[in-house]
Amino acid sequence: MNGKLLVLPGALCAATGSVFAQQARQAEQKRPNIVYIMSDDHAVQAISAYGHPLSQVAPTPNIDRIAAEGVRFDRAYCGNSVSGPSRATILTGKHSYSNGFKTNADFFDGGQTTLPKVLKENGYATAIIGKWHLKTYPTGFDYWKILDDQGMYYNPDFVVMSGDTVRQKGYVTDIVADESIEWIDKHKDSPFFIMVHNKAPHRNFQPAPRHLTLHEDTFFPYPDNLFDDYEGRKAAQRQEMSIAKDMMPAYDLKLYTRKEGWDPKTDWGPDYRFMDSTEKAAYIASYDAANRAYYDNPPTGDSLTRWKFQRYMRDYFSTIAAVDENVGKILDYLDRTGLAENTIVVYASDQSFYLGEHGWFDKRFMYEESMRMPLVIRYPREIPAGTEAKSSLVQNIDFAPTLLDWCGIGKPAEMQGESFRAIADGGDRAVKPGKNWRKTLYYRYFENPGIHNVMQHAGVHDGRWKLVYFYSNETPVPAEHFFELYDLKNDPHEMRNIYGTPEAGKQTARLMKELKRLASYYNEVLPPCPELENL
Ligand SMILES: [Ca+2]
Known part of the structure; x- marks a missing residue:
């Protein structure tokens, strides 16, 4: 329809x-309102509703409230784990290859059918406030106010509908939530759809003034594979996203470039320069003692990596504290105004993120920590409190069809995703994979050459087994290609590539056929490769 x-x-x-x-x-x-809240790089491991040990030392009670009063998806995935591509997929309901936004260097084609456009055509008031990062101006929104490029944490520049850039006083996460509530308040009598898009907890992880010392004494538990040696995984050996080697000491970790103390000429870069003098002083003071202790007794080797991990976690989770508070502010507003019952509240991130697993920060790979997305949804009129979807495979191509379904609007033919409304309402029991729900997910990553040097790849994931086809950049035939195969049941952290071993058994041929089928189903062309062609 x-x-x-x-x-x-x-x-x-x-x-x-x-x-x-x-x-x-x-x-x-009765048509529901939609408040779609999305953060940038918020890891599943950093939301306490998901139970990961890291999140237990820095919980997120307000995001957890959405899960407790609604549904939590444990198996939500993106189709291309990087910011712009995931956003483009959420807007269009199409994978990157089909919507044309394959890497962060692309320009989004706003002429396509998108979720906000369809809602607007059907009488919804529509808005987006916060991170956009798709280069072209938003389309389909009655109102938009977007962060300039990646956006700054302190006193950020916004691009407004006239095309002008306006610098705004305050902390980015607070501004985005406050202005979103203001917009909702003006449109609460008509059905409305708003995308509340945070910058946080994206690099370079700058906490709000009130959270600068929140985690100065918190100890963050290390992942088991912080010191992964990448044996049997060639693409992982080539990446440039390790905490040990690739985090920038001044920019990412807020170290001083000299032991004498903070240096105004070199330390902390453009993000820091958006702060006013009071903010700068408080910011420097919050790192000063720990930075001086670092220079008094500089850690080396694995100790240095552990030091960097603790600093990374301290800042990352401190930015999430503001995200969670502002989610609470929005939920409280909806309660206070009586809007809660008929408003769908989604909390998601454009992708999950490495918090030291494999020794990494960042995302991109088809491995679980980055392919997953946190996804919790509350809709009191329809979703029973405490619903869990533990096994059903849902993907960001499904977000637009699902939200439209709840609004009584059929899925436009060009959208590739499916509505998971039945799963949200009834949990895993509501569907039968292979009959009325998918059994496999498709994945693709294109951004190479590019930051962090992750090879291009395509893959298939069936919930237990995962096959990944990595290839080099030459066209039309890549000079190099190889496969990886994982059994998540016996190797949940993807440390053992069993491609080509007896352990892989019949899985390789089955998954290769499925990868080919999915590429064709989603109208994609994979780079040629003899193993796939000779099936
Ligand atoms: Ca992101």
């Missing part, structure tokens, strides 16, 4: 008079 065919209740009122008008008004009132 095309969304445009839906008769707007407003139009019906004018045409038919009293009784019908009243019924139409009631129907109109």
Whole structure:
């Protein structure tokens, strides 16, 4: 069904008079509002509702509240683990290859059918406030106010609808939530859709003034594979995203470049320069004692990596404290105004993130920590509290079809995802994989050459087994390619590539066929490779 065919209740009122008008008004009132909150690089491991040990020392009670009062998805995944591509997929319901936004260097084609456009055509007030990062201006929104490029944490620049850039006083996460609430308050009488898009906890992890010392005494537990040697995994051997080697001491870790103390000429770069003098002083003071202790007794080797990990976690989780507080502020507003019952609240991140697993920060690989997305949804009118979707495979191509389904709007034909409304409402029991739900997920990563040097790859994931096809950049035929195969049941941290070993058994041929089928299903062309062609 095309969304445009839906008769707007407003139009019906004018045409038919009293009784019908009243019924139409009631129907109109029942159409749910949508508050879609998304953060940037918020790891599943950093939301306490998911239970990971790291999140237990720095919990997120407000995000957890969405999960407790609604549904938590344990198996939500993106199709391309990097910011712009995931955002483009969420807007279009299409994988990167089909929506054209394959890497962060691309420009989003705003002429496509998107979730906000379809909602707007169906009478919704639509807005986006915060991170956008798709280069072209937003389309389909009645109102938009977006961060300039990646955005700054302190006193950030926003691009507004006139095209002007406006610098705004305050901390980015607070500004985005406050202005989102303001916009909702003006539009609360019509069905509304707002995307509340945080910068946090994205690099370079700058905490709000009130959270500068929040985690100065917190000890963050280390992942078992912090010192991974990447044996049997060639792409992992070539990456440049390790905490040990690739985190920038001044920019990422807020170390001083000299032991004498903070240096105004070299230390901390452009993000720091957006702060006013009071903010700068408090910011330097919050790192000063630990930075001086570092120079008094400089750690080396594995101790240095552990030091960097602790500093990374301290800052990362401190930025999340502001995210969680602001989620609470939005939930409280919805409660106070009586909007909560009929408002779908989504909390997600564009992808998950490495918090030291494999020794990494960042994302990109098809491994679990980056392919996953945190996803919790509350919709009191329909989703029973405490619903869990532990095994059903959902993906960011499904977000737009699902939200449209809840609004009574059919999925536009070009969207590749499916509505997971039944799973959100009823948990895993509501569907049967292979009958009325998918059994496998498709993945693709394109950004090479590019920052962090992760090879291009394509892959298939069936919930237990994962096959990944890595290839080098020459066209039309890559000069180099290789496969990896993982059994998540016996190797949940993807440390043992069993491709080509007896352990792989019949899985290789089965998954290769499935990878080929999925590429064709999503209208993609994979770089040629004899193993796939000779099946
Ligand atoms: Ca991101």
